Amino acid sequence: MNTPVLEVRELSKRFGGINATDRVDLDVHEGEILAVIGPNGAGKTTLIAQLAGMLAPDSGRIRFAGRDITGLPPHARARLGMARSFQITSIFDALSVLDNTLLAVQAHAGHSYRFWRRARRDKKLTEPAMAALQQVGLADKAAANARGLSHGEHRQLEIAMALAGTSKLLLLDEPMAGMGGEESARMVDLLRALKSSKSILLIEHDMDVVFALADRITVMVDGKAIASGAPEEIRADENVRRAYLGVETPGDA
Amino acid sequence: MQLSRPPVRLGVRLLVLLTFAILPGLTAAFDQPFLLDLALRMMILATAAVSLNLILGYGGMISFGHAAYIGIGAYAVGIPAYYGEYSGYVQLPLAIGAGALFALITGFICLRTKGVYFIMITLAFAQMAYFAFVSIEEYGGDDGLVINLRSKFTGVIDMESTHEFYYVVLVFLVGALYLVSRIVNARFGMVIQGAKDNEPRMQSLGFDTFRYRLACYVIAGAMAAAAGWLMGNYNYFFSPEMMSWTHSGELIFMVVLGGAGSLFGPVLGAIVLIILEEVLSGATVYWPLILGAILISVVLFARGGLEGALAMLERRK
Numbered sequence: 001m002n003t004p005v006l007e008v009r010e011l012s013k014r015f016g017g018i019n020a021t022d023r024v025d026l027d028v029h030e031g032e033i034l035a036v037i038g039p040n041g042a043g044k045t046t047l048i049a050q051l052a053g054m055l056a057p058d059s060g061r062i063r064f065a066g067r068d069i070t071g072l073p074p075h076a077r078a079r080l081g082m083a084r085s086f087q088i089t090s091i092f093d094a095l096s097v098l099d100n101t102l103l104a105v106q107a108h109a110g111h112s113y114r115f116w117r118r119a120r121r122d123k124k125l126t127e128p129a130m131a132a133l134q135q136v137g138l139a140d141k142a143a144a145n146a147r148g149l150s151h152g153e154h155r156q157l158e159i160a161m162a163l164a165g166t167s168k169l170l171l172l173d174e175p176m177a178g179m180g181g182e183e184s185a186r187m188v189d190l191l192r193a194l195k196s197s198k199s200i201l202l203i204e205h206d207m208d209v210v211f212a213l214a215d216r217i218t219v220m221v222d223g224k225a226i227a228s229g230a231p232e233e234i235r236a237d238e239n240v241r242r243a244y245l246g247v248e249t250p251g252d253a
Numbered sequence: 254m255q256l257s258r259p260p261v262r263l264g265v266r267l268l269v270l271l272t273f274a275i276l277p278g279l280t281a282a283f284d285q286p287f288l289l290d291l292a293l294r295m296m297i298l299a300t301a302a303v304s305l306n307l308i309l310g311y312g313g314m315i316s317f318g319h320a321a322y323i324g325i326g327a328y329a330v331g332i333p334a335y336y337g338e339y340s341g342y343v344q345l346p347l348a349i350g351a352g353a354l355f356a357l358i359t360g361f362i363c364l365r366t367k368g369v370y371f372i373m374i375t376l377a378f379a380q381m382a383y384f385a386f387v388s389i390e391e392y393g394g395d396d397g398l399v400i401n402l403r404s405k406f407t408g409v410i411d412m413e414s415t416h417e418f419y420y421v422v423l424v425f426l427v428g429a430l431y432l433v434s435r436i437v438n439a440r441f442g443m444v445i446q447g448a449k450d451n452e453p454r455m456q457s458l459g460f461d462t463f464r465y466r467l468a469c470y471v472i473a474g475a476m477a478a479a480a481g482w483l484m485g486n487y488n489y490f491f492s493p494e495m496m497s498w499t500h501s502g503e504l505i506f507m508v509v510l511g512g513a514g515s516l517f518g519p520v521l522g523a524i525v526l527i528i529l530e531e532v533l534s535g536a537t538v539y540w541p542l543i544l545g546a547i548l549i550s551v552v553l554f555a556r557g558g559l560e561g562a563l564a565m566l567e568r569r570k
Contacts, residue, residue, distance in 0.1 A: 073456070074456040075455075075456045075458075075459050075460055075462075076459075076461075078457055083458075086454075090453070091451070092447050092451050094446070094450045095446065099443065102443065103443055103447050103458060104458055106440055107460055108459065112440040112441055112443070112444045112465065113441060113465075113468065114439050115435065115436050115439050115442075116439055117439055118435075118438045118439060119438065119442070120438065122440075165458070
């Protein structure tokens with residue numbers, strides 16, 4: 001087995017008396033989709049925030065692309081090839097759809113201390129940006145102001161921005177939240193197609209999506225990773241069924 | 254679609270710049286040197302406002318200490334002149350270098366804060382510069398000093414000639430506008446605007462926003478100091494009063510009145526503010542009160558300032 005792209009060991013984060021992340025281990029291998037599931041409040045978003053560097057863990061290590069990145073700030077991790085989509089849409093409201101995507105490309109296209117050439121006429125930026133918009137089905141809205149997009153389109157733009165760079169690993173926090181059935185199905189196809197070129201850590205509530213996409217699943221409850229394995233193992237796991245998969249109604253912790 | 258609309262903004266820009274360009278001829282013909290004086294002040298302050306707009310309008314960095322750079326630029330004329338060094342080749346680079354250095358040092362600290370804290374700390378640094386120069390008796394303390402001669406570019410430009418100096422100022426204004434238009438549309442400008450809009454997102458994309466902002470802050474400081482160099486030459490005078498927070502406030506007023514984040518807005522803001530000051534101060538001693546009411550109205554009812562209003566005019570027709 002190849003070495004994991006992302007390796008998390010004993011990651012812990014406490015907020016007051018609550019173990020938001022409780023000694024979590026997980027691996028994402030190359031070209032794999034790892035889904036992290038769990039009830040609301042299980043600590044999934046806190047986990048992603050630590051992986052992306054927005055939140056410092058109390059203890060534990062994060063290795064990415066063979067490097068210890070536990071202490072690196074968000075921009076340095078992004079530089080190493082980690083892209084992130086946000087659960088709550090986070091885009092550049094005042095800029096156009098193309099500009100949003102263009103910035104995501106630009107982030108991976110060397111330094112930006114370039115003061116003269118017009119960025120919007122730079123094919124090295126606009127072509128990959130348009131390609132990413134094409135992939136998510138937003139190309140016809142490229143010139144529109146990002147503020148005016150529908151909720152589903154905002155989500156598509158989030159994904160386009162995650163795709164636009166040359167990132168090895170995508171951290172997707174509920175990318176399908178708020179999408180219609182058709183958009184959501186298109187996104188499932190898109191993520192499946194991406195698998196060959198990128199590794200994905202996916203947080204998702206929709207079990208149909210998770211079981212359709214994931215190579216492996218990690219289940220989190222109350223900050224702990226209670227199980228990890230292939231989808232069929234997870235489906236059969238007694239603990240998981242009891243804690244989460246609908247045998248009993250999960251409580252909102 | 255865009256083309257069928259009347260290009261109101263473009264028309265206004267051309268009209269303003271053309272008027273500035275032919276004004277010396279007109280004022281000579283009609284014997285109104287006062288107007289030329291007024292236009293010079295407008296253009297110099299507009300240059301400073303254009304530089305403030307780069308950080309305030311495009312970058313979202315609301316500096317309340319921008320007048321400090323005007324003072325620094327003026328002292329870069331006055332202090333060498335005091336020691337008998339009149340060369341513009343010394344004074345202008347000194348102004349730009351000193352402005353950039355002050356921006357680098359203060360920006361390194363200011364840019365670690367956001368919002369109101371940023372406003373207050375930029376104000377604090379400008380006040381420190383103000384009081385530092387008040388305390389230097391050698392250069393006139395709070396009275397400042399007179400400069401005998403303008404910067405010398407022997408054999409190239411005679412700055413003592415009002416007309417030649419006038420066109421130097423016009424070139425600086427147009428140059429500042431062109432520079433800002435290139436910067437904000439280049440990759441660097443995309444980063445600056447993205448960081449204004451959503452800084453955490455920029456960081457998660459991989460941009461070290463602090464450094465880009467600092468670079469932007471330094472560019473704006475250097476540009477404002479160049480405007481200060483013009484101001485010192487224009488006045489034949491420098492004093493700490495040029496750095497006072499009221500002047501910083503005026504520059505913000507110009508940017509907001511004209512339209513923050515629009516290229517030409519600060520120029521319109523500078524022109525209108527100076528006209529208003531002239532007209533109102535002639536009419537009543539309570540003119541600052543009226544000026545204040547106008548600013549509040551602009552902020553409340555015309556968010557995009559004058560440029561925004563012109564853009565609305567384009568859409569309506």
